[in-house]
Amino acid sequence: MPDDFDRMWSDLAPVGRSASTTGYFRQPFTSAERECRAWFVEQCEARDLRVEVDGNGNTVGWWEVSTGSTTGGAVLTGSHLDSVLDGGAYDGPLGVVSALAAIDVLRDRGFAPGRPIAVAAFAEEEGSRFGLACLGSRLAAGTTTPEQARSLTDRDGVRVEDAMAAAGLEPALGRSDWLERVGCFVELHVEQGRDLVDREAPVGVASGIWPHGRYRFDFTGEANHAGTTRMEDRHDPMLTYAMSALAANKQARLAGQRATFGRVEVAPNGTNAVPSRVTAWLDARCRTEVDLAALVGAIEKQAQDRAGRDGTGLVVTAESVSPAVEFDPSLAARLAGDRPVVPTAAGHDAGILSAAGIPTAMLFVRNPTGVSHSPAEHAEIADCHAGVDALADALEELAS
Numbered sequence: 001m002p003d004d005f006d007r008m009w010s011d012l013a014p015v016g017r018s019a020s021t022t023g024y025f026r027q028p029f030t031s032a033e034r035e036c037r038a039w040f041v042e043q044c045e046a047r048d049l050r051v052e053v054d055g056n057g058n059t060v061g062w063w064e065v066s067t068g069s070t071t072g073g074a075v076l077t078g079s080h081l082d083s084v085l086d087g088g089a090y091d092g093p094l095g096v097v098s099a100l101a102a103i104d105v106l107r108d109r110g111f112a113p114g115r116p117i118a119v120a121a122f123a124e125e126e127g128s129r130f131g132l133a134c135l136g137s138r139l140a141a142g143t144t145t146p147e148q149a150r151s152l153t154d155r156d157g158v159r160v161e162d163a164m165a166a167a168g169l170e171p172a173l174g175r176s177d178w179l180e181r182v183g184c185f186v187e188l189h190v191e192q193g194r195d196l197v198d199r200e201a202p203v204g205v206a207s208g209i210w211p212h213g214r215y216r217f218d219f220t221g222e223a224n225h226a227g228t229t230r231m232e233d234r235h236d237p238m239l240t241y242a243m244s245a246l247a248a249n250k251q252a253r254l255a256g257q258r259a260t261f262g263r264v265e266v267a268p269n270g271t272n273a274v275p276s277r278v279t280a281w282l283d284a285r286c287r288t289e290v291d292l293a294a295l296v297g298a299i300e301k302q303a304q305d306r307a308g309r310d311g312t313g314l315v316v317t318a319e320s321v322s323p324a325v326e327f328d329p330s331l332a333a334r335l336a337g338d339r340p341v342v343p344t345a346a347g348h349d350a351g352i353l354s355a356a357g358i359p360t361a362m363l364f365v366r367n368p369t370g371v372s373h374s375p376a377e378h379a380e381i382a383d384c385h386a387g388v389d390a391l392a393d394a395l396e397e398l399a400s
């Protein structure tokens with residue numbers, strides 16, 4: 001079994017590696033992600049899994065059962081193959097590779113499933129291209145409508161369906177029929193913090209996901225000459241933005257929550273001009289939905305107050321807000337045994353499927369660096385193997 005995991009891991013290792021760092025950029029519907037998807041299809045076919053690609057760009061390999069009752073629906077596992085800009089190797093692919101390796105373990109055990117087992121590679125989980133995280137699973141579950149998805153464009157103005165068609169897919173946005181066959185979902189994922197390191201556990205189970213959201217802050221001002229405009233005459237949206245970024249950090253620290261401005265666009269983006277516009281994206285995450293609303297409200301109030309003093313304008317748009325997720329407690333308990341059960345502030349397709357009413361659980365594999373969304377993300381190979389075993393045990397129990 002370990003060889004199978006190791007071989008698959010090294011197959012994927014060169015795909016989408018950034019030229020200048022040790023990180024990865026597997027942007028949805030581009031050549032790197034397309035290569036990962038082709039690799040996934042090949043691996044499914046090598047295991048006689050029937051491959052289905054839906055109109056949302058999600059790919060699923062099915063281990064069908066030929067006889068007997070399939071009460072309860074299929075047991076779904078898998079994760080995603082896309083990455084953030086300059087991300088690590090593990091966020092997403094670890095869940096897909098471990099799912100395929102877990103199928104191998106079950107076959108080696110001679111296991112005959114009583115329910116179909118399916119492995120999914122969901123599309124655009126990170127929202128790195130179209131801004132909306134978990135786009136593939138949201139469309140599949142009907143959480144995002146085709147109309148909402150059609151209104152999205154990437155940074156070059158390319159629309160979702162055009163990007164999919166250019167990647168050789170046949171877009172037909174909307175609920176995915178295959179999801180109706182799914183009775184439960186177990187997603188394995190690299191841990192994105194240090195809980196399992198601190199608890200000295202190679203594998204843990206997720207209890208739930210913090211509510212979180214992405215908010216676009218459009219700051220507008222007056223473009224002007226950097227040399228001739230007196231400081232007191234300026235309406236500089238960069239200043240309003242800068243103060244807002246500091247306010248976000250302070251408010252989140254005070255409240256024990258999370259707030260990040262990680263993406264900024266400036267117009268016209270010239271060294272010798274006061275900008276006319278700054279657009280910045282706030283990512284905020286809190287323990288409760290009430291806390292999230294309060295945190296974003298406090299940040300927006302400080303930003304608006306500052307805009308008033310700077311003579312700039314500010315419009316805040318919530319681009320996506322995901323409610324709190326509590327994973328199925330009985331499923332979590334069944335998977336946990338004596339493993340730690342921990343919450344996470346990272347979003348996942350598992351959160352979308354859980355919110356859509358599918359009993360869902362997550363397994364986390366220890367990340368010794370505790371760092372994620374960065375090339376420094378890591379998991380030791382022995383822990384990856386422990387994750388595969390834990391997933392195989394879970395699938396065997398659920399599909400018996």
Ligand code: GLV
Nearest residue numbers: 126133345346347
């Ligand atoms: C996805 O990884 C997210 O939490 O943003």
Ligand code: MN
Nearest residue numbers: 091092125189
């Ligand atoms: Mn992920």
Ligand code: MN
Nearest residue numbers: 084091126373
């Ligand atoms: Mn991620």
